[in-house]
Amino acid sequence: MWEQVSQALNQSVTRVATRVATLLPGFIALVLALLIAVIAAWAIGFILRRSLRSFDFDGKVSAWDLPGVRAESGRSPTDIVVRVVSWVVIIMGLLVGINAFEATLTSQLVTQLFAYLPNVLAAGLVLIIGAIAARFFSRSVLIGAVNLNVQYAHLLSVGLKWLILVLAGAMALNHLEIGGKIVDEAFAILFGGIVLTLALAVGLGARDLVSRSLERQASRMPEDTAETLRHF
Amino acid sequence: MPETGSLPQEINEQIGAVGTADVVIGLPGLQSLEDLAWAPQIAGSGQRVLIAYPNSVQHLDSSQLAGPQFLQYEASAAGAPASFFGTFQEIFQISQHVGAKCCCVWNTSPQRLSSDVLDRMLAPALSQGFDLVFPRYADMKFSALINKSIIYPAVRALYGTRISYSMAVDLCFSAQLVERLMQLDPKTRRPRSQQWIAAEAISGGAAICEVNLPMDPPRPPESLDVSSILSMVLGRLFLELERNSTLWQRSNNAPPIPAFGDATRIEEEDVAVDVQRMIETFQLGYRNLRDIWNLALPPATLLDLKKMATLSPAAFQLPDDLWVRIVYDFAMAHRQRAINREHLLRAMTPLYLAWVASHTLELKDASPAGVQSNQERLALAYEKQKPYLLSRWRWPDRFNP
Numbered sequence: 114m115w116e117q118v119s120q121a122l123n124q125s126v127t128r129v130a131t132r133v134a135t136l137l138p139g140f141i142a143l144v145l146a147l148l149i150a151v152i153a154a155w156a157i158g159f160i161l162r163r164s165l166r167s168f169d170f171d172g173k174v175s176a177w178d179l180p181g182v183r184a185e186s187g188r189s190p191t192d193i194v195v196r197v198v199s200w201v202v203i204i205m206g207l208l209v210g211i212n213a214f215e216a217t218l219t220s221q222l223v224t225q226l227f228a229y230l231p232n233v234l235a236a237g238l239v240l241i242i243g244a245i246a247a248r249f250f251s252r253s254v255l256i257g258a259v260n261l262n263v264q265y266a267h268l269l270s271v272g273l274k275w276l277i278l279v280l281a282g283a284m285a286l287n288h289l290e291i292g293g294k295i296v297d298e299a300f301a302i303l304f305g306g307i308v309l310t311l312a313l314a315v316g317l318g319a320r321d322l323v324s325r326s327l328e329r330q331a332s333r334m335p336e337d338t339a340e341t342l343r344h345f
Numbered sequence: 346m347p348e349t350g351s352l353p354q355e356i357n358e359q360i361g362a363v364g365t366a367d368v369v370i371g372l373p374g375l376q377s378l379e380d381l382a383w384a385p386q387i388a389g390s391g392q393r394v395l396i397a398y399p400n401s402v403q404h405l406d407s408s409q410l411a412g413p414q415f416l417q418y419e420a421s422a423a424g425a426p427a428s429f430f431g432t433f434q435e436i437f438q439i440s441q442h443v444g445a446k447c448c449c450v451w452n453t454s455p456q457r458l459s460s461d462v463l464d465r466m467l468a469p470a471l472s473q474g475f476d477l478v479f480p481r482y483a484d485m486k487f488s489a490l491i492n493k494s495i496i497y498p499a500v501r502a503l504y505g506t507r508i509s510y511s512m513a514v515d516l517c518f519s520a521q522l523v524e525r526l527m528q529l530d531p532k533t534r535r536p537r538s539q540q541w542i543a544a545e546a547i548s549g550g551a552a553i554c555e556v557n558l559p560m561d562p563p564r565p566p567e568s569l570d571v572s573s574i575l576s577m578v579l580g581r582l583f584l585e586l587e588r589n590s591t592l593w594q595r596s597n598n599a600p601p602i603p604a605f606g607d608a609t610r611i612e613e614e615d616v617a618v619d620v621q622r623m624i625e626t627f628q629l630g631y632r633n634l635r636d637i638w639n640l641a642l643p644p645a646t647l648l649d650l651k652k653m654a655t656l657s658p659a660a661f662q663l664p665d666d667l668w669v670r671i672v673y674d675f676a677m678a679h680r681q682r683a684i685n686r687e688h689l690l691r692a693m694t695p696l697y698l699a700w701v702a703s704h705t706l707e708l709k710d711a712s713p714a715g716v717q718s719n720q721e722r723l724a725l726a727y728e729k730q731k732p733y734l735l736s737r738w739r740w741p742d743r744f745n746p
Contacts, residue, residue: 249685252637252684252685252688253688255633255634256634256637256688256691256692256694257572257691259626259629259630259633259634259694259695260570260571260572260626260630260691260694260695262622262625262626262629264629266629266633267632267633270633342487342488342490342618342701342705343485343487343488343489343490343562343564344489344490344491344565344571344574344575344701345489345490345491345492345562345565345574345578
């Protein structure tokens with residue numbers, strides 16, 4: 114009886130030890146891969162930062178006058194590039210480490226992750242561009258409307274900003290293949306709803322207000338500052 | 346005769362036929378033959394005159410106009426800013442190729458020209474050794490307001506040169522200055538003629554003078570609104586501050602430059618100006634653009650603007666010192682690229698309209714002497730506040746709005 118118990122225990126310990134022994138190299142490989150990736154990311158980042166600074170990358174990007182790269186993110190263009198590259202290297206190291214387990218499941222996971230990665234990158238890019246464009250165009254509309262003395266300038270600006278953000282969000286979800294047709298339909302309903310609401314609001318609710326506003330603008334036009342004041 | 350390599354073959358042939366000329370008059374804005382009624386008279390001055398005009402105009406039958414010679418040149422396509430600030434490059438090329446002693450470029454409408462005006466403009470460059478002749482238009486109480494509020498006093502305070510209309514585009518040049526302006530700027534790799542001529546002349550130590558002209562300042566194109574004009578003008582002024590920072594940081598106040606002819610004044614009709622609308626635009630700007638102004642202006646200035654936004658139209662006033670600090674702060678924000686430059690410059694429009702409203706209320710019933718003293722007071726405020734800009738320029742990190 115005791116022999117059988119002892120044998121069962123021995124077999125169990127052996128199985129666990131074998132399992133741990135099987136997993137341990139993979140785990141050590143994961144830690145090593147991550148460590149090497151972090152060191153490689155740091156080294157690549159260091160070299161990249163020095164190279165970018167040596168040919169005045171920040172100055173060149175500033176000269177292109179991209180819509181507020183520094184102002185929107187609070188970081189210099191060099192910092193942004195270095196961070197992105199460093200994180201890509203670390204994530205690659207992590208994926209290599211996970212693959213070292215040699216388990217079918219992890220292998221499949223890594224394969225699927227790699228296959229899905231372009232979608233994530235494209236969605237991220239769409240979101241970033243959407244956020245920058247929303248900020249840029251809403252600011253343009255706000256400044257232009259204020260300079261034209263349009264009282265609802267802020268409303269116009271916020272409306273445009275959210276319109277662009279919703280559009281970018283829907284495009285990103287489409288790239289991620291999340292939601293399928295629901296996203297398209299929801300976006301069409303939302304977009305159509307906004308336009309219909311605005312049309313009804315202006316057409317029914319604010320018809321008199323709009324006509325009075327237009328009349329006031331028109332009556333001001335001819336004798337405004339143009340003839341009496343000359344700015345340049 | 347100088348080489349004619351960089352011009353198209355057809356123009357080279359025309360220049361070959363012309364030979365040489367003493368004076369080149371460039372008319373980039375010429376529209377029709379009727380605008381050249383003064384041309385025969387200019388030829389009587391004893392100088393060999395060549396009038397150059399762009400090929401967008403129908404070819405002129407010069408036999409109808411005795412006297413000067415004519416040359417049609419290929420005009421490069423210019424965008425809005427380039428056409429607003431005038432085009433000089435092609436006229437300078439022609440002037441160099443015919444070996445002219447003096448070159449006059451009249452970018453605004455040639456209908457405003459007369460032989461008398463041309464004689465006045467050409468004389469200092471031809472016979473008195475000046476390199477650059479600026480026009481000084483007749484003074485009007487409510488005209489050239491961007492010039493009065495920003496350009497003239499800023500150039501006077503920063504560059505130490507009192508040019509009444511330093512962004513004028515109707516100018517006369519000596520051959521020496523034309524040669525300098527044809528060179529490439531090593532910093533920007535663009536011909537100097539495509540940059541701000543006044544700043545180029547000041548930095549190059551050119552002899553500058555003004556000529557009083559009995560005409561009002563030229564009107565900007567109708568397609569441009571205040572915001573666009575302000576953005577273009579301030580953009581050029583601020584860019585040049587960046588480019589010439591070593592020059593203006595060292596320059597001191599200088600006496601007025603020589604001026605020829607008698608100053609003229611045009612009295613405007615007594616028409617009420619809609620100050621209320623400008624104040625409303627400022628108040629709307631204060632409510633909506635504070636986030637953008639926050640990036641350029643310090644808290645103390647924003648507090649002053651907050652107080653101004655609550656003033657009634659009768660009590661509305663923008664003090665000179667506050668206005669000057671606003672201009673200098675925007676120059677710094679432009680340099681630091683706090684936000685997109687176009688946005689920054691356009692966001693200044695409500696503040697500029699506040700200055701216009703304040704200026705209009707103050708000078709509504711002022712005499713010409715009162716107007717003059719008002720301008721002098723503003724110019725002195727720019728000079729007084731120059732150390733503020735200097736300290737911000739040299740130690741930008743000490744200031745974080």
